[in-house]
Amino acid sequence: MGTAPVVATIVVIFAIVEARLQVLLIHRSAPPEQDAWALPGGTWDGSESLEASAQRKLVQETGASDLYLEQLFTMSGLDNAQPSVAVAYFALIEASKVRLREEEAWHPAWHPVDELPRLAFNNNRVIAQAVARVGAKLDYTNIAYGLLPDLFTIRELQATYEAILRRPLDRRNFRKRMISTGIIEATEELRRRGAHRPAQLFRFTSKLPVVL
Amino acid sequence: MGTAPVVATIVVIFAIVEARLQVLLIHRSAPPEQDAWALPGGTWDGSESLEASAQRKLVQETGASDLYLEQLFTMSGLDNAQPSVAVAYFALIEASKVRLREEEAWHPAWHPVDELPRLAFNNNRVIAQAVARVGAKLDYTNIAYGLLPDLFTIRELQATYEAILRRPLDRRNFRKRMISTGIIEATEELRRRGAHRPAQLFRFTSKLPVVL
DNA sequence: TCAAAAGTGTTCTATCTACACCCATGT
């Protein structure tokens, strides 16, 4: 029995910031779990789909669209005052497109996934699962497109993979694999940065999800 | 806004029946979608976790415990009379342990996954995703333990894989792989059935989920 | 000319695939 359940969506927003995989957290200014850091989210009012609700939360928080959004899982019983269900999503966005809303009461900020504070509810577990899922999908999908700009060097792509997987990858094998699977393609353009040979710029062959 | 949302759990219950992968469906005797076949499920009242709710539904419907249950995904907007959320699970059970409740108004019955009628709501899509998920997980987990009795022959195991993947597998390679990954182990026992060499009986080394 | 990052090929190893014959039994 109990009162009517509350349905909420929460979003794990990932970006590569300062060469590390980071998550967007907000500081809770009201109970429950006041003063704790937490994932952004909000109550679902039924006027839109769950996915649209997560999407909207994300745009609200970051100003970014053109991203990757995927449902993670659903849990119950986070709030023990009343029956509640939380549907978790994760999103991949390009850091440079983000404009955080600093003026807000909850100070949104990036936190490296390997240096998280203790979070409200079970948000630490949610993030851990999201990281695991993204890492697994790097291997057999093109989801990294969500984290990178239109044009990028292979080393930037590799740095992104390494930030997520937290282990070094072999440069030659990485380049071969990325090209041979066909998820990226070379452009004519070059990037010249510093006193060394210019780097070829690449793009994703598709900016929609592709499974290998 | 709108009225308070309804939360439901639904369960895709799989078993190998007559050497085919089948799903348990019930016949809806009341609106919405009266007279259509559908997945078993029910409204969540908040008195237990979502998983417990799915589990209970499953036991209610089949009488079986000792099984594999995993969350699939959550969708919204199935019922357009009011805001609603449905959390889908799938379960793997051993057919011989099941006792269907034939006397009920909704006649629960097994349906082969490749010969489904048109189902209520978007249940066809839910089942398709569940089948895909199970098939993918056969490759790198031991979840097949949910579908088989304690002791089984390798050919029975292979038949189970083939029923799910819907393609033939090589006997020698299958046996080698199952044993070398360590998900099954031989016992001393033999099964003698008919005029031929008896088959060795195997068991799963673990009846808890294992990822390779 | 030097420092710094980009670009490139080959060998080895492990894993997957394909495939055919002998074995133990009940009738």
Place this chain on the structure above:
DNA sequence: ACATGGGTGTAGATAGAACACTTTTGA
């Protein structure tokens, strides 16, 4: 003795891992 399904090994192909030198540029 024969029909039936159970059990086994090897060779070829494919994919992944390891690894070092040359190229192009800006200062």
